[in-house]
Amino acid sequence: MLCLLTVACSRTHRNDRVPTGAGPLIVVYKAVIDDGHGPVRGAKLAVWAERPDRLHAELIAPVGGVTFTIDAGGGKVCIVDVAEAIAYVGEDGPRAIEALTGVGLSVADAVTALFDGVVPPGLTVTRAGSAMGSLPESLRIADGTRSLALDRVRFERANTDPRKLGTGVPPANLVVLPIDRLAPEASGEPHPVGADR
Numbered sequence: 001m002l003c004l005l006t007v008a009c010s011r012t013h014r015n016d017r018v019p020t021g022a023g024p025l026i027v028v029y030k031a032v033i034d035d036g037h038g039p040v041r042g043a044k045l046a047v048w049a050e051r052p053d054r055l056h057a058e059l060i061a062p063v064g065g066v067t068f069t070i071d072a073g074g075g076k077v078c079i080v081d082v083a084e085a086i087a088y089v090g091e092d093g094p095r096a097i098e099a100l101t102g103v104g105l106s107v108a109d110a111v112t113a114l115f116d117g118v119v120p121p122g123l124t125v126t127r128a129g130s131a132m133g134s135l136p137e138s139l140r141i142a143d144g145t146r147s148l149a150l151d152r153v154r155f156e157r158a159n160t161d162p163r164k165l166g167t168g169v170p171p172a173n174l175v176v177l178p179i180d181r182l183a184p185e186a187s188g189e190p191h192p193v194g195a196d197r
Contacts, residue, residue: 023157024048024165027135029150031059033101036145043067045150047135048158051115053092053108054166059100068100072107076168079182087170090179099182102146113141 018025031045044060054073061067069080077096079088090096094104105113105123113119114135117127122143129137129152140149158165170176 018155019157021157023159024162025135026156026158028153028156029139030153032149032151034145034147034149035102044153046156047114047150048162048165049111049114049135050162050166051111053106053111055107055111056165070096070100070107071166072096072168073166074168077107077179078168078170079179080171080174081182085174087174087176088179088182089168089170089176092168096179096182098143099179101148103141103143103148105141105143110141114139 025048027047029045029047030042032039032042043062046058046060048056053075056071057069058066059068059070066082068082071078071080072092075092077090077092079096079100080086081088088096092107094106094109096107097110098104103123105119109120113125113127116132117125117136117139119125119141124142126140127136127138136150136152138149138151140147
């Protein structure tokens with residue numbers, strides 16, 4: 001499985017230095033999910049993105065390392081529950097990100113929000129820092145009372161071929177289930193991303 005785990009092992013204070021090197025540029029964010037009743041979950045999120053709809057992100061719990069990865073591109077999405085060794089696959093749509101964060105937007109819309117601060121009608125976005133067309137310093141996307149907030153911690157360089165990022169193809173040797181099995185309506189609430197299990 002592709003893993004950017006090295007980003008989880010370095011210091012957590014703010015570092016705006018962009019590292020040299022040829023590997024894909026990764027931005028590590030502090031991520032906070034608010035279910036409408038106040039912030040309920042926090043984690044780190046390592047993000048690589050490319051227009052129009054390529055995204056690779058790894059959710060890093062406060063303790064225990066990477067818990068989920070999302071990899072998407074070309075209209076396909078794959079979310080891996082690392083602890084359970086299950087890959088949830090399907091077409092890109094709002095349910096993939098909503099299942100993890102409670103905020104309903106497609107991967108393509110998430111990439112547009114990251115780069116341009118634009119979201120579909122019904123959602124609101126606040127984007128700060130970094131020029132349009134690059135990953136932001138901070139981003140908050142709200143879907144009614146639910147929201148996802150990202151605040152940049154540092155930049156990293158991935159030690160992988162960028163052609164292996166943003167494909168939506170599940171890693172080998174995992175149980176593969178349809179993305180609907182991860183959808184929030186299956187359990188009545190978003191998946192417990194960043195929460196203790």
